[in-house]
Amino acid sequence: MLRRNQKFLTQIYAIFDFAVIQTAFLLAWWVKFESGWLDANQPIPMSVYAVWSAVYGAVAIAVGFFIGLYGPNRKKRFADSLLKIMQTHFISLFIQLSLLFFFKEVHISREFLAIYITLDIILITIYRYMLKASLKRLREKGYNKQFVLILGAGSLGRRFHDNLTQHPELGYDIVGFLDDNTENNPLHTRRFKPVIGTLDDLEETLQSKLIDEVIIALPLDVHHKFPRIIAACEKAGVRTLIIPDFFDYLPARPFFDNFAGMPLINVRDIPLDMVGNRIIKRTxxxxxxxxxxxxxxxxxxxxxxxxxxxxxxxxxFKQERVGLNRRSFYMYKFRSMRQETSGTSDTGWTTANDPRKTKLGTFLRKTSLDELPQFFNVLFGHMSVVGPRPERPYFVEQFKEEIPKYMVKHHIRPGITGWAQSNGLRGDTSISERIQHDIFYIENWSFIFDIKIIWKTIINGFLNKNAY
Known part of the structure; x- marks a missing residue:
């Protein structure tokens, strides 16, 4: 049966969130009315503020449950939780302001509310991050384990086994495999858990062993067995997750849509396709x-x-590049080479001892100062601060034939810096590796991710040892 740890943890999160909200209230009260840092005008007593703080806490908890803030987050990144925290408290603030207007509480200090919400979000973010980090450490030491049974000991099941064992912080322990094919028995290798039975032994295994989740990693030719497998898992109260046999074609975080009453998997779900996310990034x-x-x-x-x-x-220096939706634009840089004669081909790479470079140009390239005019490209809408680096049309035509998924990078605006560049993939480095980083960024975009890339770019410095 399903274990009760998650339900207990959900209750703990809700209680702690409410307690942190009230702590933020006390701190905000002190900052606004008792610290002497701000105007301490207090037209209404503290008890009124306390009542509205309790109301806000209840609203925030309710909104959090509604948008999934208190759902299972063992498998989720902290960035996902942070986004839901922000959403929860902005929605809750809107509801709170509506209630204050409805009940004509016009004397509540707006400055106090601003301090209150800011402290609230900061404190909840800090304690949730610390709690998540603590839980990871406990799971690495063997506490709070969840047990997984893998159906299918073929290449798909073994790949999942390998990936899961590389993340002990998730706290999953693999019980073993069930597989009908005796050739798929991985007992001869020490790194794999054993095949403990066939698919017909599923019900007995679920009854005799403590199992929290069943992972179906079976090939397409046995999909007719799925209804019986899922029915057995649901009867035992065990979660069932399916790894599609075609998962290599799917994004890191696939999105399910509904079309004509049928569930569909969106092969390339892009967060920046959402209008709200585009507005945030463009602003x-x-x-x-x-x-x-x-x-x-x-x-x-x-x-x-x-x-x-x-x-x-x-x-x-203006150079044609390929940007959003494969549209061409002119990217600006400070000129770092001697002026070329008309008709010179723009299809070559700059080399280490390129005679066309000026001494000043060499310095500008090494320090990335030649790219400062690209902030005007951002202002005009050609580029973004963060995104995949744009390439010349000649090389785009060449790379799209040689490198799988190369053209995916053009689904969003190109950037001055990107996930690849912040990880050292600049200048004369692997195009394939850069594309892998670009696709990861495109599929996992968030505002926090952009800030992380900018910060990492600043920390690593603007010097580019690979720039010619």
Missing amino acids: FDLLFSLTAILVTLPVMIVIAVAVKLSSPGPVI
């Missing part, structure tokens, strides 16, 4: 690029003058 791009332009304007003026004095030609 951030505008604010960040404007700030970057204002901050670096003196540096750009100095570079522009230096480029003009270093060699004849324009200050800005």
